[in-house]
Structure formats: C-alpha cells, structure tokens
Amino acid sequence: MAQATTDRPSLSSQLPDKTLTKWLYDMQLIREFETRTAQAYQQAKIGGFCHIYTGQEACAVGTIACLDAKDPVITAYRDHGHALARGMDPKACMAEMFGKLPGCAKGKGGSMHMFDKPNHLYGGHGIVGAQTPLGAGLAFADRYRWEVLGKGSKQVSLCYLGDGALNQGAFHEAQNLAGLLNLPVIYIVENNGYSMGTSIERGTTMADQLTLKAKGYGIKGIEIDGMSIMDVYDAFKPLVDECRDLQRPGFVDLKTYRYQGHSMSDPQKYRTKEEVEDAKERDSIANLASHLMQERGCLSEDDWKAMQKEIRDIVKESVDFAEAAEAPSVEEELYSDVFIHPLPNLSPSGAYTHGSKNPLL
C-alpha cells in the first residue's frame, strides 16, 4: 500500500542487511514464542485468557523499529509480541504467563499485563480501549517534561489497539484529547478484521475508511499493509518523525490478520479456513525471508535454518526456565505492591508490605 516513489528508493531498501535480518529474527522469535505459548496453554501450564499474536508479527516489529529507545509504548492484552519486540527477555515474558516470580510482573499480571520499565513498555491492558487515554497521557508527560521541566527531548508514544477498540468511548475521548492538545501519540489500530467473532464490518462504521474517523479528530491517518514489514517501515517511519518533530498525534490503520483463534478457546466458526489460508499466503515472515534470500541475497537457506534453530532453543529455554522458576510466595507477594507507601489500617484483613525486587529492574 505504501508505495515507494519510482525515482526514490524506499527507506527500508536503504537499511543495511543486518537491520532487516534482525527484523526477521525478531518476528520469528515472536512466532516461535507464541507456538510454545499455545502449547503450554494446552498443557494447562498457562492459565486465564491468553491471546496469540501469530500472523501480526510485522506490526509490532515494524513499528517499534521506527522508534527511539526511550519512546513509550503501550498496548492491549494481545501483548506478547510487543513485549518481545520492545526487548523484553523471553524468559521474563514466559515466566509471567506461568505465574512465576521471575516473570515481568512477578506473576501478578499474567498474559494480558506485560510491563517492562527498562524497555518503556507501559503494559499490557486487559480492558478493551482502556490503554488509549493512557497513550495520550504518556505523550502529555513527555511533552510536559521538556516543555515545563526542561528535561529530555521530543518523544513520540505508540498506543496499539485492536479494531474492536475503535468502538469504545475511551478511544474517542482519547483521540479528541490528543487532537485538541496536540499530543505526540500515534494510535495504531492492529486491524486484524475481527474482534473475537465480530468482523469489523459488523462492528464499526466506515470500516474501509478508518482514517476518516481520525480525521474527524484532527488527526492525520494513514493505511498500511501490516503483512509486509518493509511497507510498515516505509510508511510508518515518516509518520513517527513527523509526529515527533511537530509534536502532534497520528493514526494508523494497520491491516493485518491473526492466524489463531481470538483466545485459546475459540472454535472460529465466524471465518472460513480458506480465508485463513489466503492470509498465510501473504505471511510476513516468509516474505521477508525470501526477500533477504532472493532479492538481497544476504541470507542463505542454511543461515535461515540456523536462525530458526537458534530461536527454537532460546524459546525452549524460556519455557524450561518458566517451568523451573519458583512461584511467588503467598507470604511475600500476596499483600505486597498494593501501595508504594503502605500505612497501618489500610485494610481490615492484613498489613500491606513491599514485595521482592522486580526481576526487570
């Protein structure tokens, strides 16, 4: 969709081989990680609701590739991909889902609530749309920091949401605030066509012109093919730069597809097998791998196999790690981290305490 002009080479084509190879690595890491996650869920090692990112890898990896290290990122509950793309240790991510102490939230958050302070990932949010006012607030804080406190530099926040969240009031309030206050936040709709079993056409008006909705809030919007990471980079990088420079919001209708069910318990009666197979024909990972092997010629069949093997080992290690890790102790973790400054008599049922140190800090 985002076409490079004929006389100018695209941005991604000017990037070194090693950058694109790293993208391939990051996307494959997410895919392998999610395969293992689904397995562990089926073995009842992971509980609760668990949403698999497979198929959407180019969205997180491609957009995060356009950021500076300190730019804030916030997302919904389908968040393992963003966590890994932002640099979270797979062990911490897997251990969180296993409900273990070395998990990113010490086993207190779970699959839907991945937080990583050193990597500026402000969660994982389980309530559809709830992260969108937060996205505006992260942008507000960044701007306040350099404008009022005279610290830091211009940043841009990314706030991801699903197409289902388009219909939440919170998102409309957030867009209005972002537009009104010129907040440097980019709302990225990972438009996989469905919110659970409801296709976007059945839930959202103007489903094929979402950018017009953003325009209604004074926000510039673009459409991007989220199945091609090069397209994502080529179209998204200029938007990030613009929103950073001009300190204003953006909107992306990032068209993608999830290969798995909505969550781990979804019989998928609302779509055909053919539709899923068609999407897989355009698989972002296969495409990038073949681009690197054939067009760039910087990756051999053997290199790719070796990379896949390396990733398999890393992910397996994360599962083994999560399995072996200790669970949070009731004594130390149940009543801790409720308050930064616990006081006596805050609760009739117990005294609040400070828990063990977060493994990411």
Place this chain on the structure above:
Amino acid sequence: MTTLTHPALDKPYTYPDFDKPLPPREGDRVIQFREALREAMSEEMRRDERVFLMGEEVANYNGAYKVSQGMLDEFGDKRIIDTPISENGFAGMGIAAAMGGLRPIVEFMSWSFSLVAADQILNNAPKMLYMSGAQWGCPIVFRGNNGAGGQLGSTHSWCVEGLYANVPGVKIVIPSNPYDAKGLLKTAILDPDPVFFLESERMLGDKAHVPEEEYYIPFGKARLAREGSDVTLVSFGRPVHFCVEAAEKLAGDEGIEADVLDMRTIRPLDIDAIVESVKKTNRIVVVDQCWPFASIASEVCTQVMERAFDWLDAAPVRVNTADVPTPYAKGLEAAYLPNTERIAAAVTKLAGAR
C-alpha cells in the same frame, strides 16, 4: 523529613515528620474551605514543578466552584489545564502522566461524574503497581465535590466512598473543615499512591482559621472533634458537623456526652482511635452519608465488633442516607440525608438500650 525510595519512583518520596504537633486550630486567619484547597495546591505546585492541575473549567473559568481561582494566572496554561467534558479520557491521561513521572491533580467537577471514568480510576490507578509487579505506581490525586449539593437530584448527589472504598490500592480522604482540608490535601499531593480526595460543595464556603505556617496532616489519624464518655459518634466529611450539633443538643437536653470522631481518611481508617473511644463509652453510632448496604458505616461496625465486641453494651448503630435514590424535593432530600435530628434520635435510643 523521612525519605522512602521505591523502584517505581524516579525521585525518592520525602515526607514530613507526621508526629510533629500541628499548629493551633484557633486563630484569626479565617479563610474559606475552597481557599484552603487552593492554598494547598498552589504551595505544592510552587514546591514541585511536576505537580499540575487538570479538569473541566479549572483554568479560564477559574474553577466551576472557584477552587482554582487565580491559579491560571500564577502557573500558566501548561500547568493549569482545561479539559473537555471527557472524564474517562482525562482521568486516564492523568494516570499515565503519573506513571510517566508527573504528579497530576485531576479535578472532577463532581465525583458523581467520576462514574463515567470508573474504569480508569478503579481499574488502572489502584492496580497499576500490583499488575506491573511494582514497576509503575500511580501518584495522582483525584479531587472534587462529593455528596448531596442541595436538591441536585439522583444523578448529581453521589457519595462515592461506599463504592470506591471497596477497591484496594487507593487512599480515600474526606475532610470536614478548611484546616484539615489544607493539611490533608498537601499530604495527598506528596503521597506516592493514588488518593481520592472528596470535598463537598456545601462546605466550600465554610470559613475557619487556617494557619500561615505550612503543615501536613497524616493519613489514618482521626481528630477528636468533641469529647464525651457516654457514646462514640464516628463520622467523616460534612456529617461531622451534624454529629457535633447533635452531641451539643444531647448534652443540653439529655445529659448524654458524646465523643465525636472525625475520621479524616477512611482508607486508612483509624480504627485504633475508634476502639479506644468505644472502650470508654461502650456504645457507638456511625454516621455515614452513603447508602447503608455495604457502606463505610457497615465496615466500621464490623471492625468494631471484630476488635471491641466485649466492650460493647449494645449493638452498633448506623445512621446512613435513606436507602433510595436521592430525591429532589426539599423535604424529601432533608429526610433522606443523615441530619442532626436523626443522629440525636439514634443516640437517645441507643443510650436506653442494653
């Protein structure tokens, strides 16, 4: 000064010595409740540039209830921020700004309108520290009018403390007078956890001495508003005044002397002060402007029975609002609210009970 470092805070939390005696409550520097609130915010904004105020009509209009009058002039529009009528949106913005290292004060024109922001203030603010495994807290103050304003009807007369106090992770403050309002709001702004600060439109014009010198009132320390040995009256916020009135009336008419405890904060709840008083009086009446079912009064009664059952000569009594939607008609509204007569009647009945 004590300093607390915590991985979720970029800067250590430094708080004053709360054991230090407070300045005298009596004096001639008499100001309104709303001015006391404004002084608290302005002093903390001068001290800490991270503190800002955001809400509907707080800037250009000088505050829907004139609490923030003049603050735009002093602090400018980067720190006194008008928002559109988007409670869920700006509450969420404040929460993330707090995660991002700032110290927001978010004004709700009325806590009645906070219900449309319930997801943000109940799901995100109080749970962020826990959900993130102590990576991010949420040092924010939400404040505004709470309780019946005077014939505002069912939708605009909410007392949210009964609902919100059920959620772990928030501190809830309900001052009853200008002196406490200032000292408690200053503590709330310093506090590194989310604080719900519940004011009352009916009290914003109340006047009292507020000392020139700076002071901070600790959370979880009740104030003995009146001393007596026959019955314990427990309340918070505006009904404290009705309790004192009822106590004076009872002393005059019936010779019943009541201890009146102004709780100041309900989470934390100074149950120790309540128990101490009950050990002296052996009788307790809790006056609460929420509905009775699962209310703060229910909680206080339960805790008293858990902690001081053997000291009670009679079952604890609750005086709540009537268990109906808030009526509009003047007479109905007056009968609906806890008032001096209802409190006095409850005490008289309890005094006769064994």
